[in-house]
Amino acid sequence: MRYTIAAAALLGLCAQAHAATATRAGFGQLADGTKVEAVTLTNSAGMSAKIMTLGATLQSLVVPDKAGHKDDVVLGYDTAQEYLSRPDYFGASVGRYANRIAKGKFALDGKTYTLVTNDGPNHLHGGTKGFDKRMWKIDSVSSGPDAKVVLSYVSADGEEGYPGELKVTATYALNDQNELRLEYRATTSKPTVLNLTNHSYFNLSGNDARDVMGNMVTLHAARFTPVNATLIPTGERKAVSGTVFDFQTAHRVGDRIRDARDPQIRFGRGYDHNFIVDGNAGTLRPAARVEEPVSGRVLEMSVTAPGIQFYTGNFLDGTYFGKGSRAYRQGDAICLEPGVFPDSPNHADFPTSRLNPGQSYVNTIVYKFSTK
Numbered sequence: 098m099r100y101t102i103a104a105a106a107l108l109g110l111c112a113q114a115h116a117a118t119a120t121r122a123g124f125g126q127l128a129d130g131t132k133v134e135a136v137t138l139t140n141s142a143g144m145s146a147k148i149m150t151l152g153a154t155l156q157s158l159v160v161p162d163k164a165g166h167k168d169d170v171v172l173g174y175d176t177a178q179e180y181l182s183r184p185d186y187f188g189a190s191v192g193r194y195a196n197r198i199a200k201g202k203f204a205l206d207g208k209t210y211t212l213v214t215n216d217g218p219n220h221l222h223g224g225t226k227g228f229d230k231r232m233w234k235i236d237s238v239s240s241g242p243d244a245k246v247v248l249s250y251v252s253a254d255g256e257e258g259y260p261g262e263l264k265v266t267a268t269y270a271l272n273d274q275n276e277l278r279l280e281y282r283a284t285t286s287k288p289t290v291l292n293l294t295n296h297s298y299f300n301l302s303g304n305d306a307r308d309v310m311g312n313m314v315t316l317h318a319a320r321f322t323p324v325n326a327t328l329i330p331t332g333e334r335k336a337v338s339g340t341v342f343d344f345q346t347a348h349r350v351g352d353r354i355r356d357a358r359d360p361q362i363r364f365g366r367g368y369d370h371n372f373i374v375d376g377n378a379g380t381l382r383p384a385a386r387v388e389e390p391v392s393g394r395v396l397e398m399s400v401t402a403p404g405i406q407f408y409t410g411n412f413l414d415g416t417y418f419g420k421g422s423r424a425y426r427q428g429d430a431i432c433l434e435p436g437v438f439p440d441s442p443n444h445a446d447f448p449t450s451r452l453n454p455g456q457s458y459v460n461t462i463v464y465k466f467s468t469k
């Protein structure tokens with residue numbers, strides 16, 4: 098009996114030694130004096146994720162390479178204020194509606210809503226002050242098999258022109274299997290539309306040693322949604338087979354990105370398109386795999402969302418100076434943004450972005466890292 102208790106205690110200790118931990122600390126302040134905090138999740142396999150309260154942003158993500166060297170694999174800034182002064186959604190939680198809404202207009206139950214147009218003629222990523230520029234609250238921080246932080250934000254009825262008070266949470270959890278699980282949840286007081294996602298810019302070479310053109314990408318998507326010149330879906334669901342959008346087997350990003358015979362490449366300045374993830378939306382299933390051949394780092398993403406925006410940092414123009422004073426240039430990162438399709442409020446046959454009172458919105462994303 099005594100032996101069993103001792104063994105159990107020992108097992109408990111071992112389990113503890115391998116547990117992932119969460120620590121909370123200040124992350125400076127904004128120009129207006131607002132204090133920003135960050136929670137760092139660290140596992141026993143060499144990974145750590147830092148999430149800050151401004152924008153519930155994944156500020157850094159440290160992942161070992163095949164030789165065990167740890168490097169940061171996401172773009173961003175060293176200070177919180179830079180995320181506001183020079184926003185490009187680095188690592189941010191984007192809402193209320195990630196991606197575009199055509200002409201900033203949509204109708205719901207016969208009423209037309211007008212949103213700001215902040216991307217040419219269209220509305221992008223929630224407007225002037227979307228969720229990426231809001232201060233989120235830390236609801237809880239915990240260590241254990243999963244190191245976890247839950248952040249929340251309450252968006253007032255009418256904020257940025259969207260109806261309904263929206264209560265949102267973002268939960269980041271890191272385990273010892275090098276899986277970072279991110280879950281967005283929301284409820285609303287009135288019928289509304291939403292599309293919450295994370296906008297991390299991945300560069301698996303670590304600290305942006307190389308651009309992403311040599312990355313091998315697989316997208317589990319037999320179809321994508323072609324766009325017009327302002328990146329609004331035409332409504333078509335097009336088979337990727339025989340196009341430069343066929344990533345059903347692994348392809349180097351750079352191999353076909355300059356093939357401007359395809360007008361879609363011209364419109365996107367490269368890849369900036371929503372792919373329709375194979376299988377059933379609502380079920381966690383593989384969506385994407387990215388392999389960086391030199392470091393050997395591999396990212397596999399599973400999602401519950403119906404679509405995933407594949408964007409190759411086409412708007413990074415060398416005028417963004419990120420962590421460690423690195424200049425970010427076109428093609429320096431891959432964004433994989435799981436959500437409903439762009440402009441879904443204006444496409445009755447797209448998966449719905451509508452949320453009613455009493456319903457729970459959930460968008461789950463799992464980022465799993467390994468080496469090859």
Ligand code: GLA
Pocket residue numbers: 185186196221328369406408412432434
């Ligand atoms: C998304 C869009 C891009 C661009 C970036 C942010 O990925 O699809 O066109 O706006 O966000 O710069």
